[in-house]
Amino acid sequence: MAAPSGTMRAVQYDRYGGGAQGLKHVEVPIPSPKKGEVLIRMEATSLNAADCKFQNGTGRPVMPRAFPFISGFDLAGEIVSLGAGVNDFKPGDKVIAINFPNGGGLAEYAVASASLTAARPPEVSAAEGACLPIAAVTALRSLQRAGVSLDPARGSSPKNVLVTAASGGVGHFAVQLASQAGHNVTATCGERNLALVRSLGADEVLDYKTPEGASLRSPSGRKYDAVVHCATTGFPWSVFKPVLAAAGTVVDITPGFVSVTTAILQMATFSKKRLVPLIVMPKKEDMELLMGMVKQGTLKTVIDSRHSLSSAQEGWAKSMSGHATGKVVIEMGRAE
Numbered sequence: 001m002a003a004p005s006g007t008m009r010a011v012q013y014d015r016y017g018g019g020a021q022g023l024k025h026v027e028v029p030i031p032s033p034k035k036g037e038v039l040i041r042m043e044a045t046s047l048n049a050a051d052c053k054f055q056n057g058t059g060r061p062v063m064p065r066a067f068p069f070i071s072g073f074d075l076a077g078e079i080v081s082l083g084a085g086v087n088d089f090k091p092g093d094k095v096i097a098i099n100f101p102n103g104g105g106l107a108e109y110a111v112a113s114a115s116l117t118a119a120r121p122p123e124v125s126a127a128e129g130a131c132l133p134i135a136a137v138t139a140l141r142s143l144q145r146a147g148v149s150l151d152p153a154r155g156s157s158p159k160n161v162l163v164t165a166a167s168g169g170v171g172h173f174a175v176q177l178a179s180q181a182g183h184n185v186t187a188t189c190g191e192r193n194l195a196l197v198r199s200l201g202a203d204e205v206l207d208y209k210t211p212e213g214a215s216l217r218s219p220s221g222r223k224y225d226a227v228v229h230c231a232t233t234g235f236p237w238s239v240f241k242p243v244l245a246a247a248g249t250v251v252d253i254t255p256g257f258v259s260v261t262t263a264i265l266q267m268a269t270f271s272k273k274r275l276v277p278l279i280v281m282p283k284k285e286d287m288e289l290l291m292g293m294v295k296q297g298t299l300k301t302v303i304d305s306r307h308s309l310s311s312a313q314e315g316w317a318k319s320m321s322g323h324a325t326g327k328v329v330i331e332m333g334r335a336e
């Protein structure tokens with residue numbers, strides 16, 4: 001298969017701010033894979049909060065590294081050419097990959113490091129695969145960081161796990177992973193998603209807009225050993241503390257100044273209840289593990305909506321709203 005050359009369709013933005021309206025449809029050169037990289041003909045990318053946060057200027061001035069910027073960190077497609085030194089893939093291989101923080105997924109072709117690219121079996125669709133790199137890996141690592149064993153064979157005793165924003169991209173994976181490993185899962189989400197989150201394996205579900213949901217109190221009085229805190233609404237430590245078990249851990253995946261300061265203070269005072277700020281950099285092994293679960297049908301990807309590249313703005317707006325149920329996917333070959 002000859003390496004493609006010429007130009008491709010892409011969606012990019014050229015300044016901070018502007019939301020979905022700031023995205024522009026352009027024709028740009030097809031990137032060339034450098035040493036250790038693969039070039040992927042894109043089939044799907046999924047949007048993450050990071051896409052919109054970079055555009056909003058949350059990572060200013062270092063993220064994005066330069067304008068114009070093609071966003072899209074989760075990649076799924078087919079390898080079309082290899083950079084020097086790549087021996088573990090060949091053109092025609094179906095893959096998923098992560099290219100963070102460089103992006104490039106909102107385009108017909110994108111490059112990724114071969115070391116962050118994983119083979120995709122035929123049982124896993126491009127759309128499903130594109131949902132895994134950031135969201136599912138973050139769910140997996142957050143649970144691990146909170147001390148939740150995800151290997152039922154190891155026979156560890158079940159823990160009480162709370163997942164906040166369980167209807168979101170990360171949360172819906174966290175609920176399934178914890179539940180399938182035999183843990184007791186309490187989850188928070190909006191009223192419209194209570195049944196969905198229950199169907200994913202949560203034993204107890206709290207509507208976050210009710211007083212019970214706001215207090216995070218388990219209806220059965222469970223104290224949580226582990227919390228995967230995905231809700232972006234900041235909860236003060238005073239909300240978590242009374243609902244935690246004696247050595248409970250809260251993993252905060254949207255850490256800000258307050259949670260980092262709280263974590264440092266807790267370390268200094270040898271507190272048994274802990275808040276852990278976490279930023280995840282996905283690894284190939286994590287993607288392979290999760291893809292295996294999707295292949296076996298034990299991990300489900302909930303897709304909020306699918307959009308064509310030409311309609312990427314619609315998906316961007318949905319993702320940015322903070323009200324997606326599961327993942328927002330952009331499919332390159334999707335009919336208008």
Ligand SMILES: NC(=O)c1ccc[n+]([C@@H]2O[C@H](COP(=O)([O-])OP(=O)(O)OC[C@H]3O[C@@H](n4cnc5c(N)ncnc54)[C@H](OP(=O)(O)O)[C@@H]3O)[C@@H](O)[C@H]2O)c1
Nearest residue numbers: 049165167168169170190208231253254278279280323324
């Ligand atoms: N640390 C890392 O490495 C890492 C990795 C990935 C993501 N993140 C961060 O994690 C956060 C969550 O990401 P995500 O992709 O899962 O978000 P998301 O998909 O945008 O979450 C949307 C969902 O959250 C629900 N929700 C919103 N506020 C809630 C609340 N207070 N309580 C319960 N549910 C609530 C919404 O329900 P309604 O529509 O009913 O309101 C919606 O279904 C983001 O801040 C993201 O930046 C961090």
